[in-house]
Amino acid sequence: MNRVLSAVAGNWNVLILRHLASGVTRPSDLLDAVNAELRAEQDAHRADEAGTAEGEGLLSRKVMFDTLKRLVTQGLAVRRRAAGYPKRTHYYLTPRGREILEAVSKLDPPESRWPMGSGYADPQPPPGVDPSVPNPARIWNVTIGGKNNFAADREASTAVLRAMPTLEITARLTRRFQADAVRMLTGLGVRQFLDIGTGLPVDGAVHEIAQMSAPESRVVYVDNDPVVMAHARALLTSTPQGRCDFVHADLREPGKILAHAAATLDFTQPVAVIMLMVLHFIPDQDDPAGIIRRLLEEIHATSYLVIGHAASDTDPGAAADAANLYNEKSPTHVRLRSHAEVRRLFSAVGAELLEPGLVTLSDWWPEDDSVPPGVNGHIGIGRRIL
Secondary structure, three states, X not given: OHHHHHXXXXXXXXXXXXXXXXXXXXXXXHHHHHHHHHHHHHHHHHHHOOOOOOOOOOOOHHHHHHHHHHHHHOOOEEEEEEOOOOOEEEEEEOHHHHHHHHHHXXXXXXXXXXXXXXXXXXXXXXXXXXXXXXXXXXXXXXXXXXXOOOHXXXXXXXXXXXXXXXXXXXXHHHHHHHHHHHHHHHHXXXXXXEEEOOOOOOOOOHHHHHHHHOXXXXXXXXXXXXXXXXXXXXXXXXXXXXXXXXXEOOOOOHHHHHHHHOOOOOOXXXXXXXXXXXXXXXXXXXXXXXXXXXXXXXXXXXXXXEEEEXXXXXXXXXXXXXXXXXXXXXXXXOOOEOHHHHXXXXXXXXXXXXXXXXXEHHHOOOOOOOOXXXXXXXXXXXXXXX
């Protein structure tokens, strides 16, 4: 208990941790969210009290940044620079921060506890969406600190994180790898991207990275989640020189994906197909290599394949426990694969791996001491030359 109280000592620590847990990551949004809560409390008590002067008792920018710096030093939050310009900084709750916040929450009586991960109202589900059923895109959205999810998704994410606390690091590094891959590919002259398994919108989307250096880039996003489709407008803010589109389809529908993508992409020119953390939702009987082959064969030019896949052989005990918990909570099951199995997905379609080859998320940045060892996930970029 002394460890918990020491970690949250200070006037603002708990309040800021609560809002980080609810998915508020940008400092400007955090300041607005905290002060909106404080103003609401002041308004509720104004009738019984003399009132509070404007600005009194609210969080200032200086105090907020001082508190965030202290939370980062304590290991309760992490600070990350989002790709893109202008430069933007985001703060995320760490597994230890979540653990501490849960412990603090239990100090209150049950009727007044602050609900972990749901300090904001759940979004209204689109027609046909059952918010009581967890969904892969929304569970991932919880893991990366997003707000477009429901209580069932947060419950599933929390259970999996208990089995594998490094999953939050996996999510963060996957986004970093995506940005690196897109920058590498634009440097190789690629101007067309097919991003399958897009997930809910977050900063640093493929078109934002690609169009930063190549404004004429074209991007087609693909996802089968109706909630993602409802937020698709946030994905389609292309530069005037480029284009963006969204296809509501399942990865197991390559014909539908290609037919719709052809309206935006020119398949006689190089295309990069991006599949990050989506292929492990395709069981062996659905032939993931065959799906990839069908997609790439339609590209009558040099094509690139970017894969990020949950690993069965990186911290195998924790990975198996996390996968089992995930499969208990979600109707969409995961199929973890080994390094050799993921490598065969590249070789089966004739894609030669670019340096540094197929590596773990920890090994993509060998000189970065901030990246911990043993982070789950095999990642790589392949090139298929016709």
